[in-house]
Amino acid sequence: MTDPKPRIGVVGIPGKWSTEVLADAIEARTGFRAVIDLQHVSLDLTTGRLDHRGLDLGELDALVVKKISAEYSPDSLDRLELLRAAEARGVRVFSGAEKMLRLINRLSCTLTLRHAGIPMPETVVTEDLDSACEAVQRFGEAVFKPLFSTKARGMCVISADQSPQALRDEVEAFRRDNPMMYLQRKVELPGRDLGMVFAGGRYLGTYARVPQSGDSWNTTIHSGGRYEAYAPSEALIDLASRAQAPFGLDFTTVDVAETPDGPIVFEVSAFGGFRGALEGAGIDAAGAYLDHVLSEL
Known part of the structure; x- marks a missing residue:
């Protein structure tokens, strides 16, 4: 008697190419297909049920994560907590929820890489406006990056080749949406x-x-x-x-x-x-x- 094929769901964005390609591959190999959009998942902490449109994710063998949202934000961290609930039910999550938590935030990723001795662009992280302006002047040009973003969304280049007030205004404009500023020397x-x-x-x-x-x-x-x-x-x-x-x-x-x-x-x-x-x-x-x-x- 052969073992039953595993029931593997894809966490992603329905209709998006990479999500559907992964779901296609899983269906071809296992005969099972489920694309899970985390914005339509609910967790009942009393019963432990993790529901997606009538499917209890806790009954699956595995969840393969392709995307948790169209754009990263602090809300993405809450969605990963839902995947931790699936893991507590015995569902294998690829990659593990806590592993992904360390990467959604750009600062967390950067610190891990630095501690591992990996060469990176010169980087400054600060909430202080004066410190950020001084870093731009030292670098000449700096790329300002939101802590939560993909595909360079929200990033901008600020140059020291302008008046101090104009430089300060640009940095302050970035800080309005990004209180903890992350900036790197433009390479x-x-x-x-x-x-x-x-x-x-x-x-x-x-x-x-x-x-x-x-x-x-x-x-x-x-x-x-x-x-x-x-x-x-x-x-x-x-x-x-x-x-x-x-x-x-x-x-x-x-x-x-x-x-x-x-x-x-x-x-x-x-x-x-x-x-x-x-x-x-x-x-x-x-x-x-x-x-x-x-x-x-």
Whole structure:
């Protein structure tokens, strides 16, 4: 008698390409399909039922998380707490809820990478307006980043090449929506940055993101960039591997850039990109991720 196939749900955004590709792969291998939008999940703490449109998520064997919301915010942390409730019921969550909690907040990710000795852009984090202005003057140009964001949304570049008052006004405008300011020295990129893909800690491949125009300061597809194939050195693969290791994720993409002063890591993604892996590197990320999940189950 063969073991029954596992019932695996996909946490994501219904209709979005990466969510549906992962759900398609799971359905093809297991015969079961469930796409779970966390905004439609309710937790009854008395009974322990975790309901999504009549489906008790606590009865599934696993949940594979592709996306918890269209945009990151502090509310995203509350949605991850719902996944902790599923784990308490014995459901395997990929990647684990507490592991993802460490990555949704950009500051938490940065501190973990710094403590692991991973090279990153020079970074200042402060609520103090004067300190932020001084950092911009020291850097010359700085990229200001919200603590919760994806695809460079909400980021801006502030230059020291303006009057002190104009500089202060720009920083203050950013601080109105971001009381804890996170800013990095703007680094010179070689016309691309890299997405280095891992499943279960195993390196799968690399794709490059190339800006649409030569004067663009970021390479995200959201800002008009495109994906290309790229063959990294063994040293770059080793750096990305060391960067993702402290987080213990089941699937991730490490954002790396080669600069005149050596390679740096921008961040480790809580979820990783499927489209860039496929279009840029020919990697079936959904299939590779599912292989890892099934081997764990």
